[in-house]
Amino acid sequence: MTADPGAGDRLRPVFALCRYDPAGGGGQPPVPLPPQLARARPKRRAEYAAGRLAAREALRRLTGAALLPLMGEDRAPAWPPGTTGAISHSDGVAVALAGWRRDWAGLGVDIETWPSPSLAEAIAPLVLTPADIAGPEGVGLAFSAKESLYKALHPIVGGELGFADASIAELSRREGLLRLERDLAPGWSRGRLVPFRHARLGAQVLTQVSLPARPQPG
Amino acid sequence: MTETDLAAQPLSRDWLETRVLALIEDETEIDPSENLIFYGLDSIRVMELSSELAQHGVTVSFEELALDPTVERWWSLIEARRGDG
Numbered sequence A: 001m002t003a004d005p006g007a008g009d010r011l012r013p014v015f016a017l018c019r020y021d022p023a024g025g026g027g028q029p030p031v032p033l034p035p036q037l038a039r040a041r042p043k044r045r046a047e048y049a050a051g052r053l054a055a056r057e058a059l060r061r062l063t064g065a066a067l068l069p070l071m072g073e074d075r076a077p078a079w080p081p082g083t084t085g086a087i088s089h090s091d092g093v094a095v096a097l098a099g100w101r102r103d104w105a106g107l108g109v110d111i112e113t114w115p116s117p118s119l120a121e122a123i124a125p126l127v128l129t130p131a132d133i134a135g136p137e138g139v140g141l142a143f144s145a146k147e148s149l150y151k152a153l154h155p156i157v158g159g160e161l162g163f164a165d166a167s168i169a170e171l172s173r174r175e176g177l178l179r180l181e182r183d184l185a186p187g188w189s190r191g192r193l194v195p196f197r198h199a200r201l202g203a204q205v206l207t208q209v210s211l212p213a214r215p216q217p218g
Numbered sequence B: 001m002t003e004t005d006l007a008a009q010p011l012s013r014d015w016l017e018t019r020v021l022a023l024i025e026d027e028t029e030i031d032p033s034e035n036l037i038f039y040g041l042d043s044i045r046v047m048e049l050s051s052e053l054a055q056h057g058v059t060v061s062f063e064e065l066a067l068d069p070t071v072e073r074w075w076s077l078i079e080a081r082r083g084d085g
Helices: A042-063 A117-127 A136-157 B003-008 B013-024 B043-055 B062-067 B071-084
Strands: A014-019 A083-090 A093-100 A104-113 A166-171 A175-180 A193-201 A204-212
Touching: A014 A042, A042 A083, A042 A093, A083 A136, A093 A104, A093 A204, A104 A136, A104 B043, A117 A136, A117 B043, A136 A166, A136 A175, A136 A193, A136 A204, A136 B043, A166 A193, B013 B043, B013 B071, B043 B062, B043 B071, B062 B071
Parallel strands: A083 A104
Antiparallel strands: A014 A093, A083 A093, A104 A204, A166 A175, A175 A193, A193 A204
């Protein structure tokens, strides 16, 4: 388990990562499973538990208390009062992002296994818009960045977000900008640029979107 | 039979169940009314299925598939859309 040292300020939410056995070996997960997962397979239980452990670590660093976000009615994590965050997992790596609600209007994190060339080619037309600067080799990154964006925007605009609703407009080695392709909510209009961060973790791609609660200077 | 052969076969309930099993990877059977997330289905795999359906001329978006991920629901979406075309 690792986490950003001393993070959780207004500049950056807390990030935590937890590795797990993707096959679900290792016995009973060390966190309580919600009733919704009573019938879930070991693989799903393992990724759920790892995601919650990553979230607990992020919350511990943020708040100083060992808090575990439970599963809400909509299966999304129910973050403790005053906090917000996001969880993602893929193939043995679970990640979580957590911050104070007063600082963040929405947080999104997503991890995906880098798609094979054939899978990338197949899903490219569904993931990329004509305006996306990520080419076929960037499908995995675009998929993940948009998933992070939609998680972060969900508390603001509700559901009904699709892959056509944003494009990668700028991309550098660690960061990029997503441009909204339609009006989603007051203040979240077509053309608005939203920064994201990205990283490669071995065979996986990790993206983060952090939406400040108030417009930041500059 | 290769993946490509399978994906190219005509759409049927069997086709869907076979594809879902392949996407989940390590299961041998699935309950058609069970939430496929419980089997550990990844979102990028849902996108892959959406792409395969598009190749068959059936438009079911990732978002629609992700909303209620069960074989039964997916098949009813496919049947409804097949009629449109």
